[in-house]
Amino acid sequence: MAAVEEIRATSYVGFDSITQQIEHKLLKRGFQFNVIVAGQTGLGKSTLINTIFASHLIDSKGRLESDEPVRQTTEIQAASHVIVENGVKLRLNIVDTPGYGDQVNNENCWDPIVKYIKDQHSAYLRKELTAMRDRYIQDTRIHCCLYFINPTGHSLRPIDVIVMKKLSEVVNVVPVIAKADSLTLEEREAFKQKIRAELVYNNIRLYPFDTDENDEEEIQLNESIRSMIPFAVVGSERSVIIDGKSVRGRKNRWGVVNVEDESHCEFMHLRNFLTRTHLQDLIETTAQIHYEAFRSKQLIALKEGVAQRPPVN
Template sequence: MTEVQPTPLNQYVGFDSITRQIETKLLKRGFQFNVMVVGQTGLGKSTLINTLFASHLIDSKGRVDAFEQPRSTTEIHPVSHLIIENGVKLRLNIVDSPGYGEQINNENCWDPIIKYIKDQHSAYLRKELTAMRERYITDTRIHCCLFFINPTGHTLRPIDVTVMKKLADVVNVVPVIAKSDSLTLEERAQFKARIRDEMEYHDIHAYPFDSDEFEEGERELNERMRDLIPFAVVGSERNVVIDGKTVRGRKNRYGVINVENENHCEFNQLRTFLTRTHLQDLIETTALKHYEAFRSRQLLALKESSAKQQQAQQQQQMQQQANGV
């Protein structure tokens, strides 16, 4: 295709206001973001989500006190909230998944999680193919999956590798090391390096992805984010006082962990990544990569099924004619 050269204008026309028009409509309608948390029971999944969005959005299912056994999530449970910041409305869907790998027999324990993600794609496709479809289809597709890794300091469990690999095929996976304050800085760096090596060895592609469409600045930003993955995080809804200043953190016998102090953990980098730099790209990547792949497979299967059915009908008609029916 021949490249079209820009034509100079003799006076101001006004179509440059289209960006403000789009912004006004989008602000009125609001935005939808769906995030799923996956990991073992007791890794602080609910606490981290509440810390990320600075609000009590989901109840923790971990220990209430030191003598109580952690309570596990027994089924996939979405929780919806409408949060507003500076006039921007975000409909936030948080999907808490069952703790996996905790039974005697863990065969296919990841199936309910994968099925839920695919079911949301299927529901969206059905609405999209409806003759009288909605003007704005409610989007329940999972835009981001936070995969929580136990801070053992050693390696990933085989089941972690399996689940992460299967998730990466259908959703944007962002791995995080939970409760990273249990590791020293040296242990944390070594653990992160081992996990990245394992992900590369097993061909696990976490978000963000490479693309030729990105400009140089976007590619550099994504490269910096990939260097941080998995994010070593600490979550806390409790306020503690450090040098007369109230911060969110965890207090232990050795001192206070400030979750927003980048010398203590990478919570700030994760929050910036999810909400301030890559929120829209997570939504777009879900639609253009994961959902589009699902949609193509479904439509091809539907086409093949229809062709086989038509062929069977033709054979039946030919058989009837041959029998003189």
């Protein structure tokens, strides 16, 4: 292969404006981001999503009164919203799933979630293979799964291990310890270490991944994130007053939990990870790894099916 010589233009040509041209087109079109939330009922899945995106996107299924039972999501529900921030338009799909692990028999309770994710891949593939396909295919493929872990302080439940393993095969899984303010800082750190050890022992491959395209800075960033997973978080849509300032937080008998205070919980790390450093990578990883694996299997199966079909007389 011939060597490529780098030549510097002797006068200004103008092709360096291509990044601005791309940015202009992308801003006009907007961005699509699809998140699915999974976990046991009552862990504050809806509340955390609303806290991350600073908007009331999905209704909380929690208690209205202290003596009222936790209301449940009974079927998979998708809520679509358009959020605009500094001229950037984000089309956000939030998919809420029924809480599982609540019943006596939880066998195959994860199947509807895995099926939903695969169905989105299948719908995208069908649109890709049509003769007159759309110029821009609406992307409903799930880019991220926030997996909620009960803050027991002990270890993962067997069902958590099974479900995360199943989900990690089809989607980018990001585990979070819900309602982390129910643990002391020492209990929280010990719990996180146990979970990380169990994830390694059970060979559960979680996002973020390192690829050949990653530079040294990206590799170090991913390593720092993996050392923090699972994120210990607290969600709240309510404002409380701390030192004369209004912040999002929760009051309890011991004081106030400031959601955005890094010494109280890791919500800020999770939000920065999802929106400021890895949003585009989550989208690209979905297309290049999870969807590509699904697409390859489907096309191979289709080809083999055609080859085995008997000839028409």
